Amino acid sequence: MVALLYALVVAVVIGIGAAFIPFLGPIGAPLPALVAGAAVYILLVRRVNAMLQRDIAGIQALLMQKNVDGALATLSNIKQRYGKWVFFLRAQIDGQIGAIHYMRKEFDAARPFLERAFVRNWDAKLMLACLVSGQVADKKGKDKKGDLAAVDTLLERVVKYTPKQGLLWSTWAWLHWSAGDAKRAIDILARGKQALGDGDPHLAANLLALQNDKKLKMKGYGESWYAFHLEQHPVVMQAQRGNVRFARR
Numbered sequence: 001m002v003a004l005l006y007a008l009v010v011a012v013v014i015g016i017g018a019a020f021i022p023f024l025g026p027i028g029a030p031l032p033a034l035v036a037g038a039a040v041y042i043l044l045v046r047r048v049n050a051m052l053q054r055d056i057a058g059i060q061a062l063l064m065q066k067n068v069d070g071a072l073a074t075l076s077n078i079k080q081r082y083g084k085w086v087f088f089l090r091a092q093i094d095g096q097i098g099a100i101h102y103m104r105k106e107f108d109a110a111r112p113f114l115e116r117a118f119v120r121n122w123d124a125k126l127m128l129a130c131l132v133s134g135q136v137a138d139k140k141g142k143d144k145k146g147d148l149a150a151v152d153t154l155l156e157r158v159v160k161y162t163p164k165q166g167l168l169w170s171t172w173a174w175l176h177w178s179a180g181d182a183k184r185a186i187d188i189l190a191r192g193k194q195a196l197g198d199g200d201p202h203l204a205a206n207l208l209a210l211q212n213d214k215k216l217k218m219k220g221y222g223e224s225w226y227a228f229h230l231e232q233h234p235v236v237m238q239a240q241r242g243n244v245r246f247a248r249r
Helices: 002-019 030-064 068-082 089-103 107-116 122-133 148-161 166-178 182-196 201-211 234-248
Strands: none
Touching: 030 068, 068 089, 089 107, 089 122, 107 122, 122 148, 122 166, 148 166, 166 182, 166 201, 182 201
């Protein structure tokens, strides 16, 4: 990226200059070159990070004000300004943009951003997996069959980098269980239990439930679960039922 290129240019210049210093010469020149290059890279990254933190704080304020369009515009601006300076920054920002579109149920807009998201951004990649599965609620043109093989390929990559996320394992299992494959769901939850130990009681309870031929329940994860739009939020369901009763009167 740009910061690294600047650092390399400085290192080369310093290295060439140091090679002509009598007590250093060509043999000793690499040391000051490496020190200078590393110092320039660290300073540039720190400066970019300081500006990023300022702009990110502005995004949080916009979201608190429910100005989602403003937050999306700010994220796009950040990507244009700083995306070339720091490794993986574009992918991280794409994940955030995709997640916002997804939570607004703008699935067609979300998908390309989620596909470009950084693999360590597990929640963005999990949203992509939900779309690939075809099981997202209220998705236009919903394909109930989906592609669970592609889901597995995607999430196998994700859990290599973020194995300690219980919601990731549980949602992955839910996608298979909802499609009628309880055995595959049990296998996934067992792997999650092995990775997390006793760190996620909801995952452990669901593993035990499936092993006893009971339903898998995700409501214990609260709002984090409903953000994936795989099940309707209880508040929405209650409101819909209330509207039906009112209409019948």
